[in-house]
Amino acid sequence: MSHFIKKDLLIFWRDRKETLIALLLPILLIIVLNFALSGVMSDDEDNQLDLHLGIVNQDDQEVAMTVLQEKLVNEASFTEANALAVSESMYALQPVDQLFAYFNSEEIKDFVTVQKLDEDEANQRVEDGELDGILVIPEGYTAETLYSSITGEAPAAQLRYKLENNTNENNILFNVIDGFIDQLNYQFALSKVEGSENAIVHAPQGGVETVETHTPFTLTVAQYYAVTMGALFALFLAATVAIKTGEEIRQQVVNRIYISNAHPTQFLMGKMVSTFCLAWVQLLFVLLTSNFLLDVFPDRSASFWAGLMIIITLIALSIAGLSAAFTSLSLRVKNIDAANGLFMFVVIILGAIGGGFVPVYILPNWLQQIGEWTPNGLALVIYTDWVQNETVSSILLSSLLLVGFFLLLVVIGILLYPKRGNAK
Amino acid sequence: MLETVDLSKSFKGNKAVQNVNLYLDQGESVGLLGPNGAGKSTTISMMSTLLKPTSGEIKLNGANTLGKPDELRKVLGVVPQEIALYQELSAYENLRFFGSIYNLKGQKLEKRIQDALEMVGLKDRQKGIVKTFSGGMKRRINIAAALLHEPEILILDEPTVGIDPQSRNHILETVKNLNKEKGTTILYTSHYMEEVEQLCDRLYIMDHGAVIAAGTKLELLSILSSEDTNKVELNHLDESFIQEVKDMEGISKVEASNLQLKIIAKKGSNLISNLVHLAEKHHVQIVNFHTETPSLEDVFLHLTGRTLRD
Ligand SMILES: Nc1ncnc2c1ncn2[C@@H]1O[C@H](COP(=O)(O)OP(=O)(O)OP(=O)(O)O)[C@@H](O)[C@H]1O
Ligand SMILES: [Mg+2]
Numbered sequence: 110m111s112h113f114i115k116k117d118l119l120i121f122w123r124d125r126k127e128t129l130i131a132l133l134l135p136i137l138l139i140i141v142l143n144f145a146l147s148g149v150m151s152d153d154e155d156n157q158l159d160l161h162l163g164i165v166n167q168d169d170q171e172v173a174m175t176v177l178q179e180k181l182v183n184e185a186s187f188t189e190a191n192a193l194a195v196s197e198s199m200y201a202l203q204p205v206d207q208l209f210a211y212f213n214s215e216e217i218k219d220f221v222t223v224q225k226l227d228e229d230e231a232n233q234r235v236e237d238g239e240l241d242g243i244l245v246i247p248e249g250y251t252a253e254t255l256y257s258s259i260t261g262e263a264p265a266a267q268l269r270y271k272l273e274n275n276t277n278e279n280n281i282l283f284n285v286i287d288g289f290i291d292q293l294n295y296q297f298a299l300s301k302v303e304g305s306e307n308a309i310v311h312a313p314q315g316g317v318e319t320v321e322t323h324t325p326f327t328l329t330v331a332q333y334y335a336v337t338m339g340a341l342f343a344l345f346l347a348a349t350v351a352i353k354t355g356e357e358i359r360q361q362v363v364n365r366i367y368i369s370n371a372h373p374t375q376f377l378m379g380k381m382v383s384t385f386c387l388a389w390v391q392l393l394f395v396l397l398t399s400n401f402l403l404d405v406f407p408d409r410s411a412s413f414w415a416g417l418m419i420i421i422t423l424i425a426l427s428i429a430g431l432s433a434a435f436t437s438l439s440l441r442v443k444n445i446d447a448a449n450g451l452f453m454f455v456v457i458i459l460g461a462i463g464g465g466f467v468p469v470y471i472l473p474n475w476l477q478q479i480g481e482w483t484p485n486g487l488a489l490v491i492y493t494d495w496v497q498n499e500t501v502s503s504i505l506l507s508s509l510l511l512v513g514f515f516l517l518l519v520v521i522g523i524l525l526y527p528k529r530g531n532a533k
Numbered sequence: 534m535l536e537t538v539d540l541s542k543s544f545k546g547n548k549a550v551q552n553v554n555l556y557l558d559q560g561e562s563v564g565l566l567g568p569n570g571a572g573k574s575t576t577i578s579m580m581s582t583l584l585k586p587t588s589g590e591i592k593l594n595g596a597n598t599l600g601k602p603d604e605l606r607k608v609l610g611v612v613p614q615e616i617a618l619y620q621e622l623s624a625y626e627n628l629r630f631f632g633s634i635y636n637l638k639g640q641k642l643e644k645r646i647q648d649a650l651e652m653v654g655l656k657d658r659q660k661g662i663v664k665t666f667s668g669g670m671k672r673r674i675n676i677a678a679a680l681l682h683e684p685e686i687l688i689l690d691e692p693t694v695g696i697d698p699q700s701r702n703h704i705l706e707t708v709k710n711l712n713k714e715k716g717t718t719i720l721y722t723s724h725y726m727e728e729v730e731q732l733c734d735r736l737y738i739m740d741h742g743a744v745i746a747a748g749t750k751l752e753l754l755s756i757l758s759s760e761d762t763n764k765v766e767l768n769h770l771d772e773s774f775i776q777e778v779k780d781m782e783g784i785s786k787v788e789a790s791n792l793q794l795k796i797i798a799k800k801g802s803n804l805i806s807n808l809v810h811l812a813e814k815h816h817v818q819i820v821n822f823h824t825e826t827p828s829l830e831d832v833f834l835h836l837t838g839r840t841l842r843d
Binding site for chain 2: 112116123124357360364365366369370371375
């Protein structure tokens with residue numbers, strides 16, 4: 110079989126112009142799209158943004174110290190003296206002041222404008238579209254946050270983030286607030302509690318509670334296209350391989366192969382393996398080059414990259430399967446041009462609903478769901494999950510599904526493969 | 534060694550090949566002649582296991598090969614009418630690939646490749662990409678690719694079509710050597726009578742899907758033994774004159790081109806005096822007259838009513 114693989118790779122290699130385009134065009138597109146779409150998708154490096162956040166403060170900081178002391182004595186069995194000492198030292202942390210200071214800091218002030226409002230007013234402004242979201246500091250927030258950091262219990266009052274609808278602007282605001290929680294936790298961890306031996310400072314467990322639907326995790330533009338663009342061009346590769354098979358039929362070399370008595374599936378396997386190699390190299394090249402140029406994955410671990418290699422391998426496998434099905438079909442049909450047209454059509458459809466052209470996020474929901482059943486769309490799901498969670502267990506099932514795709518396509522290819530020419 | 538029995542093929546009711554019976558004995562060199570669309574390539578496709586016959590059989594050493602083509606494929610080499618090569622690969626790479634699909638490997642494969650290249654005289658051009666070759670060079674590599682597994686039977690479908698005389702001579706030499714020195718059995722298809730006369734012991738003439746004559750050159754010529762081919766040159770051509778010549782007794786064929794008439798007539802049919810008589814009547818002058826010994830070309834014309842390359 111190796112001579113079949115060698116032959117197919119050699120033919121690709123001879124067509125160097127096409128090979129070069131297949132490698133460089135995706136990179137070019139990624140760079141262009143990265144600049145063009147950065148504002149559309151949530152990309153927190155974008156400082157063109159001007160977001161408006163309403164903050165509704167329902168907490169009374171004046172009484173917080175007293176409330177905290179009482180709560181420590183009544184619920185956490187602190188002595189009066191201990192409670193006084195601990196709450197005095199903790200009180201200096203003032204989470205609400207820190208929140209405002211955070212929004213006033215240089216890097217946040219640049220793109221988030223904060224307005225202090227009461228709740229009704231804030232709701233009204235959200236409806237009028239003047240605000241992108243509201244952050245509610247609930248009653249007792251200071252006392253509860255401090256209490257929870259001393260005892261390690263979950264706080265009874267959390268920041269509430271209300272958003273009008275789930276837009277990218279909102280996602281960014283959400284990330285900003287989340288950033289604050291991180292900072293606050295860090296502060297707590299640093300602060301030493303004076304006057305108390307047994308009190309340990311815990312970072313509060315809570316965080317932001319979104320009132321409306323949960324914000325889905327989204328990739329940055331560069332992250333998104335580093336893989337989808339490679340997958341899209343790999344899809345085109347499957348069509349190209351089939352078209353080259355059509356060429357072989359026209360050039361009648363297929364007849365020579367038939368009469369040589371070579372085992373019928375050698376031809377098919379040769380196509381599959383060479384497609385796999387080409388697709389793999391292409392995906393890897395696109396991923397590494399875009400990472401090099403755009404710093405797509407700063408500071409990710411070796412195991413993260415190993416996972417990416419596996420994902421690339423899975424995509425290349427499914428592409429190889431597709432090329433097997435296409436090749437067999439090519440060998441079967443009467444009209445090669447029509448078949449080639451069909452392959453291109455299929456590839457473009459798969460590419461589009463699998464998110465290769467525009468981000469899947471902007472497609473209608475039902476289309477997104479169908480898209481997850483395309484090999485490249487499924488690969489995107491796996492990839493997104495991996496970038497976010499980096500856990501094998503959460504991508505295992507979809508990965509097996511993708512392998513299933515591959516096997517299904519191979520079986521289709523073998524079943525469709527004509528039995529030694531039509532003259533058996 | 535290889536024979537077809539009532540071989541027929543129809544394409545959607547159009548009978549391309551009808552009841553063709555031909556055989557190849559070991560070591561023979563056999564020609565298959567016929568005008569365009571006669572069904573030569575279709576017959577060859579069936580014999581080379583690429584096309585399924587509508588009816589009839591193909592037998593190798595007496596055993597039917599339909600449904601079990603393996604044995605036949607082993608001993609068969611086919612040079613297709615079209616160039617069947619990877620245009621993007623070099624001559625050497627093509628031969629290497631086509632050799633390895635016959636399970637040839639290593640030193641043996643390398644030697645066969647070099648031998649085949651030597652035979653078609655392109656050893657020094659083996660690194661060249663096929664796409665960049667002339668028509669004649671492509672044809673020669675096309676032949677070399679069928680020789681690598683040293684087939685016992687070699688079928689060549691118009692291997693010299695549209696190429697320069699030098700390449701053509703080379704190809705004819707190659708085929709002759711294969712037949713005479715290596716004992717390869719040859720089935721050679723062509724439009725060119727002189728090639729077949731030169732190469733083949735025996736020949737078949739096909740027209741409209743059927744074999745219309747078969748035999749050695751002498752046997753075929755004897756079809757015409759009772760007739761003569763006469764060439765008459767006139768000072769001008771007159772339709773009614775030609776018509777009257779056609780209507781004369783003992784005339785089987787009249788062909789006119791420029792100021793020449795080619796007349797096939799029964800021996801002793803008093804052609805000359807009749808012709809002189811007619812010429813006077815139509816005020817036509819006979820400039821030149823001679824009788825030719827018949828050629829295979831004449832046999833073909835006689836049988837099909839057409840010249841080979843109509
Ligand atoms: N695949 C096909 N489908 C339909 N008709 C076909 C097919 N192949 C051949 N024919 C028809 O069969 C007849 C014989 O064709 P064939 O190619 O065998 O002729 P040939 O003798 O090889 O002619 P040439 O000298 O031009 O090569 C022609 O009328 C042709 O149109
Ligand atoms: Mg032909």
